[in-house]
Amino acid sequence: MTEPPGGSPGASGPGAVVVRLPGPLRDLVGGRRELSVSPAPATVDALLDTLSVEHPVLVRRIRDETGTVRQFVNIYVGDDDIRHGEGLATPLAPGTVVHFLPSVAGG
Amino acid sequence: MTFLLSIGTRKGLFLARSDDRVSWTIEGPHFLAQEIASVAIDTRRSPARLLVGVQNMHFGPTVAWSDDLGATWTEPEHGAITFPDDTEAALARVWQLHPDTPERPDVVWAGCEPTSLWRSDDGGDTFELVRGLWDHPHRKDWAPGFGGAAVHTVLPHPSTDEVLVAMSTGGVYSSPDGATDWAPRNKGISAYFFPDPYPEFGQCVHKVVADAAGPDTLYAQNHGGVYRSDDRGLQWTSIADGLPSDFGFIALASPHTPGTAWVMPLEADAARVPPGGHLRLYRTRDGGRTWQENSSGLPDGVWTVALRDAACVDTAESTGVYFGTRDGTVFASADEGETFVTVAEHLPDVLSVRAALLP
DSSP: OEEOTTOSTTTSSTTSEEEEOOHHHHGGGTTOSEEEESSOOSBHHHHHHHHHHHOHHHHHHHBOTTSOBOTTEEEEETTEEGGGTTGGGOBOOTTOEEEEEEOSOOO | OEEEEEEEETTEEEEEEESSSSSOEEEEEESTTOEEEEEEEETTSSSOEEEEEEEETTTEEEEEEESSTTSSOBOOTTOSSOOOGGGTOOOOEEEEEEEOOTTSTTOEEEEEETTEEEEESSTTSSOEEOHHHHTOTTGGGOOOBTTBSEEEEEEEOSSSSOEEEEEETBEEEEETTSSSOOEEOOTTOOOTTSSSSSOSSOBOEEEEEEOTTOTTOEEEEEBSOEEEESSTTSSOEEOOTTSSOSBOSOEEEOSSSTTOEEEOOBSBTTBOSOGGGOOOEEEESSTTSSOEEEOBTOOSSOOOOOOTTSEEEOOSSSOOEEEEOTTSOEEEESSTTSBOEEEEOSOSOEEEEEEEEEO
């Protein structure tokens, strides 16, 4: 389940993955800066699947209908860009912080 | 009565209102910093529904709609247009949103990139891929133009189930039921960029519109060539004589007066600017046999263009003609293109405009 940090007891805390959102995506989750997902999903892909249950529009902003992360969206697990690692198969552990960030692009 | 002009730009949606089509007030932007490649005003509904094809450059494309003239917007949770899993495709841009006839009040068509046609039966909330066109054996040979590979024109027949589409590149296709058996209708349209300049398909048709006389009479602005058809696209004939150039993007037709249509010729494929820097619309009153240059209210020293969907007409008795340019200027005419006023300046690049007369 997803909750704001400090929300329902047991939803956040050391067993959860924390997702940090950029400003343009916060309106999709009631203005929250972070979401906490507990228990921690095994991978980034599993994290997105879990989030899509409660926040389908948010997840459509991150990956397209083929499951591919959008070209100008970056996902960091801790300080590491998943594109330089195992991609959506990047493993998650309890306590991991995941960032969804717009890349340096635009016009 | 109020005239509403919906202006989609590269960085948001603007709404202009006027009682006389001379003095305009502008509101917006909605969807700030997001591209609005397609707009529609569905006046079959009361209140009218605004539809927009939105493209967030980071977070992807979608369709949103508003039943309160932009005060609030709705986007279905799982996306209005999403490719089925087996296609292994992803929506890149919504190029066209086209409400069908009043007799099919909930049907809205969407033309999209990658090249695809979509049908909504719930007023544009959700769309279904038209498989017959997606699975067409010619698909592998349709190629992207510079702007991308898309269906950009959808012309449903007003009294039958036939639907005609145009795509760049690929050309014109028609289906008797809007679903299956899509056949090319490009005979007579040039494709000078192929060894065979008159292939069965592959043309880069920029826009097709239907004449007020009926759905069989069509005008096409091609990537080099302006054409007319009198048999719903089975055969096309050049009507470019009298124009300064046969290259351009837009084509418009009067909803009331047979034989009346407008195009905006550009210098050439390799010089996509108004000829001599003179921003002009050309009008025919006789189905393309002769053309009249309309210059009143339109500037000189202009080196920008109007893109294919950045032009429209309204349905008033004296047809309003509208277009916007890539330098963010929007023009309106209340007298069928005789004279123009400037609606807005210094907007982002104008990509799409649609006008409607609202109660």
